Amino acid sequence: MKIQNPFRLGLFGGLGVLVAVGIGTTVGSLATILTYIGAALFLALGLDPLVTWLEKHRFPRPVAIITVLVAVLGVLAGLVFAIIPVITEQVNRAIKTVPGLIGGFIDGTIPENIQKALPWVDVNGILTSIQNWAKTLDFTSIGGGVLTVGIGIATGVTGAVVVLILTIYFVSSLTNLKRGLYQLVPASKRPTFIDLSEQIASAVGRYVIGQGSLALVNGVLSFIVLTLIFPLFGLPISYSALLAFIAFLGSLIPLVGTISGAAVISLLVLVFNGSPSVIAVAIYYIAYMQLEAYVLNPRIMAQAVKVPGAVVVIAALAGGTLLGILGALIAIPVAAAILLIINQVIVPKQNDL
Secondary structure, rough: OHHHHHHHHHHHHHHHHHHHHHHHHHHOOOHHHHHHHHHHHHHHHHHHHHHHHHHHOOOOOOHHHHHHHHHHHHHHHHHHHHHHHHHHHHHHHHHHHHHHHHHHHHHHHHHHHHHHOOOOOOOOHHHHHHHHHHHOOOOHHHHHHHHHHHOOOHHHHHHHHHHHHHHHHHHHHHHHHHHHHHHOOOOOOOHHHHHHHHHHHHHHHHHHHHHHHHHHHHHHHHHHHHHHHHHHHOOOOOOOHHHHHHHHHHOOOOOOOOHHHHHHHHHHHHHHHHHHHHHHHHHHHHHHHHHHHHHHHHHHOOOOOOOHHHHHHHHHHHHHHHHHHHHHHHHHHHHHHHHHHHHHHHHHHHHHH
């Protein structure tokens, strides 16, 4: 027995390690799928308050679910159709411009014009460096890189479709999923678990609606300012619908989304419209970021999740490091859920000791 016990202990310990490694490998292989499921469940919890609101206004739940989904899909379709004409126009313009650019470089017109406009720049030296660099290019690796980018884009589109389908399923069956989860908890602890779960789900839903509201405000104000106000002062802005859409998408990301979107928009305005317009756009977004930080965000998010500012920053940074943009999106409601569990479960237990 003295010989067998250590052997059994080592055997079971080794089997435990193998099982743990197998579970870790499986989770790693399913990381993409688990990310899709987490994103879809997050979106479903965000849409559920809208469904509940419609139910309170005498909508049957199936009709409320269909109404919310149709509205969301309609908004997404409208945004996509607003972008497609811009992209098509830019591609056609680029295709028509390429032959002229090639001819201008061949006959020396373009380098000569650049040299006249920028006499302090050694245009010929730059062109020679570019030609030497082009000779060293490995077109096989470039083709592989292009193929990798294409596969990445296709994977992203496929993931978006999968998340959309899962979101529709989760929204329609969220009540049944909750009921099934609650039945797995012992009856003695079930009321407390249900209460905490409903509070967490409600906090997640309010957060999604709050962040979406901030993004909608930024997108609508950007469209109004760039389309209507700036042209009145002789500062036309090209592709205002596309720029407003970029502002909307940027504001969906906590903390750094608005400033990142503003930087991208300012760069595009500089390319499309030049320096006078980009200065005005930069000033507008600096003013808007102050408005969002000190007026809009506190008022909207105070009704959504009650999380200290330091925790918000730490959670967003940690979530972004672990899961990228998705992690940054879900980090704040996860932090709110953890604080809720600490305040309602751990602290009362510690007070009873």
